Amino acid sequence: MAGGIVWLTGLSGAGKSTLATEVGRQLAGRCRLEVLDGDEIRLYLSQGLGFSREDRDINVHRIAYVARLLAKQDVLVLAAVISPYAATRAAIAKLSATAGHPFVEVFVNAPLETVAGRDVKGLYKKAQAGEIANFTGVSDPYEAPTAPAVEVRTDRESLAESAGKIVEKLVSLGLV
Amino acid sequence: MAGGIVWLTGLSGAGKSTLATEVGRQLAGRCRLEVLDGDEIRLYLSQGLGFSREDRDINVHRIAYVARLLAKQDVLVLAAVISPYAATRAAIAKLSATAGHPFVEVFVNAPLETVAGRDVKGLYKKAQAGEIANFTGVSDPYEAPTAPAVEVRTDRESLAESAGKIVEKLVSLGLV
Numbered sequence: 001m002a003g004g005i006v007w008l009t010g011l012s013g014a015g016k017s018t019l020a021t022e023v024g025r026q027l028a029g030r031c032r033l034e035v036l037d038g039d040e041i042r043l044y045l046s047q048g049l050g051f052s053r054e055d056r057d058i059n060v061h062r063i064a065y066v067a068r069l070l071a072k073q074d075v076l077v078l079a080a081v082i083s084p085y086a087a088t089r090a091a092i093a094k095l096s097a098t099a100g101h102p103f104v105e106v107f108v109n110a111p112l113e114t115v116a117g118r119d120v121k122g123l124y125k126k127a128q129a130g131e132i133a134n135f136t137g138v139s140d141p142y143e144a145p146t147a148p149a150v151e152v153r154t155d156r157e158s159l160a161e162s163a164g165k166i167v168e169k170l171v172s173l174g175l176v
Numbered sequence: 177m178a179g180g181i182v183w184l185t186g187l188s189g190a191g192k193s194t195l196a197t198e199v200g201r202q203l204a205g206r207c208r209l210e211v212l213d214g215d216e217i218r219l220y221l222s223q224g225l226g227f228s229r230e231d232r233d234i235n236v237h238r239i240a241y242v243a244r245l246l247a248k249q250d251v252l253v254l255a256a257v258i259s260p261y262a263a264t265r266a267a268i269a270k271l272s273a274t275a276g277h278p279f280v281e282v283f284v285n286a287p288l289e290t291v292a293g294r295d296v297k298g299l300y301k302k303a304q305a306g307e308i309a310n311f312t313g314v315s316d317p318y319e320a321p322t323a324p325a326v327e328v329r330t331d332r333e334s335l336a337e338s339a340g341k342i343v344e345k346l347v348s349l350g351l352v
Binding site: 032034044045047048058061062065066069070072073075 | 208210220221223224234237238241242245246248249251
């Protein structure tokens, strides 16, 4: 099976990593697979970078570069990264296409009220109190995808349901 | 075939990239393979980093992280990186072993006079004129491996010969 890049974008706390892990679980044994988690990979590849637009873009491009290296080895990469800027996502989609790898944009959508209400990492409270600068959705923009390959609503759908939609799409695209 | 990491260390101009490419050519079709070239990957993953010991170490750790991601997917990674510090190479070798991936240190050895004489990129002349700070072998240390898995002498051996020694080692280790 040829590789590809499944790019999960959405607000912090929308459920991107959880979803990537669940999709990985559902696809286990069916293809080569790797989950690239934005928070984790930032630690390894982008320490020292902040959250300005420029730094976010550099980080997104680094993750996309690693994703392409893996896709080239027939790995289906599930990348869970906030990646708030539409132009940057378009740029990495293009680089992926140029390299011959399918790029599947998944919009992990949950309203700001929901994710801020859950506030799993306690970050929204801090951001809303002005303690965190450049926080996506609060003090920094999030440009939602206008034509994602898949959109999941993690505030309304169960985890299995959202993951199922992604898996179904990947099957229909011949990626698994 | 399970993956692994072949780490080519040596002075700038010693022939690491050329050798990695040649080993890749000799192994084509025999296993999954990826060449990670220090100069190229620095551009993608480490722009903004300089050549202080700290920055070099971060860069080496980033490349090693990507190498482990690939090795996990049964890829034999040929990484060509100056990586002048023995302790840093020992650290990434350990991380690789912990992750269950063989790590094969290759010392791409050519005397300083030879590589400075060739001066393929014109950098030694500049470094010797004091125009480049932290230049390995001139104004920065190079700690040669004391017990590499393979040592090649690119000043005395042909490219095919040096590459052959590496391939032979990889075969004897069951990596190809």
